[in-house]
Amino acid sequence: MKLKNKVILITGASSGIGEAVARKFADKGALLALTARRKDVIDKIARQLEVKTRAGSYKCDVTNIEDVRNVYRQIKIDFGKVDIAFLNSGVSFRSGVKEFSSEKAKQTFDTNVLGLINFVEVLLPDFMNDRHGVIVGVSSLADSRGFPKSGFYCASKAAASIFLESLRIELKPYNIKVITIRPGFVKTPMTDKNEFFMPFLMEPEKAAEIIVRGIEKEKRIIQFPFAISIAVRILKIIPDSLFEYLASREPIPKK
Template sequence: MAAFQPKSVFITGASSGLGRGLALHYARAGATVHAAARRQEALAGLADEVARASLPGLIVPVALDVTDAEAQARAIAAAEEAAGGALDLVVANAGVGEPTPATRMDWRRVKRVLDVNVSAACVTVAAALPAMVARGEGTVVAVASLAALRGLPGSAAYCASKAALHTFMEGVRVDLRGSGVRALTLYPGFVKTEMTAKNRFPMPFLMELDDAVEVMAAGIARGEPALFFPRGLAAAVRALGALPRALYEPLAGLGRRR
């Protein structure tokens, strides 16, 4: 089977981190990348970087707040029209990570995490699917997290948001069987980005951004339905996932951030 070489790509959260890295990857490969984010200056800088490097692909900046569902749907429709009817690849990457310890719970933080990581991500996928299904090909990708596999101390909202995205994408994959459209979920661990730079706790198996992008792009090219990485951390988290609640919760409680 020939390697997946998308020519038209839409990526949310493309102004920094994993989204920016993926946008550059596909621009280097010759794709037209609709790079969506709120920070217009950062998107313009990304587009200039690609143009100055004379890469074979193109960055199309898309100023977008992903929590505006109507604007999100319009942006994807516009990218589809520019691509001739349907996009080859749509990546729901935009996400936020904020501490939400239950002893100091702030409902505003909880809402923001769920709005971006669940509602906006699911809308991204849902808005892209009809055109792909009608064409009988295409790939939708959601960036979840290893945090989806267990409730971690101080991160109730983040873990819940990624667990919801995990289950949503599983259901989407079930429905898409035989349609020609692929639905993939990526579960990264800790990666050096603006988001993790704020963390004040140990981050085992911390990956360099370029290494993480390479792993993600390779998984997408293979059509990996669920990609957990890095392997060491993924194995450890999955082992925790197998522990019964009576053992896990006291153990996890030792790591609470007060």
């Protein structure tokens, strides 16, 4: 897939994977519509990227469907269309049973699942009518099992992965591609909060390189790093009792 002159909408573009991917897309000559809640941050990023390509910035709360509709409407006015939607907004809270909070669960699912669904809702009519478009959803290798103190996050990413899989099957007759991104640990403001050792922690620029290359190759699922993807595949098939024993051990503190 050639990315030059493609109009790419990116949610969560203010930091981490979203920002790094935006910069890689700009190198490829794509036209960028950047969205995030922090308008001042994406304004700055857009100005930097306009040296290489056209970039617009839009304040958007993905959990608010009216906000999503209004932003998508404005992007179509400004760019004429969207070719690729890179749906990346996400949050995570380390929350064990002693700090259990349904409010944190709601925030997690509203952003990681409904934020994805909200943008799909506004994109689908145009994509299906044109029989053209690519939906890229960022999930996680954490979608494989319920890791301690990450239940909300793991469950939300499992929901996102299953939703994207269902969508991929349904949209195939319409020539719409659905790509699932399943990263391991990537150094972002979200993972900076983790107090445990994160094996194979990857810089966002390296992750973005893998993601963009996978999109160009039109891979259905882009997962990395290889070692972690193999490890979670094994964790998924081992007996539940063995997983529970391994997962209950104290994590190695981050040095």
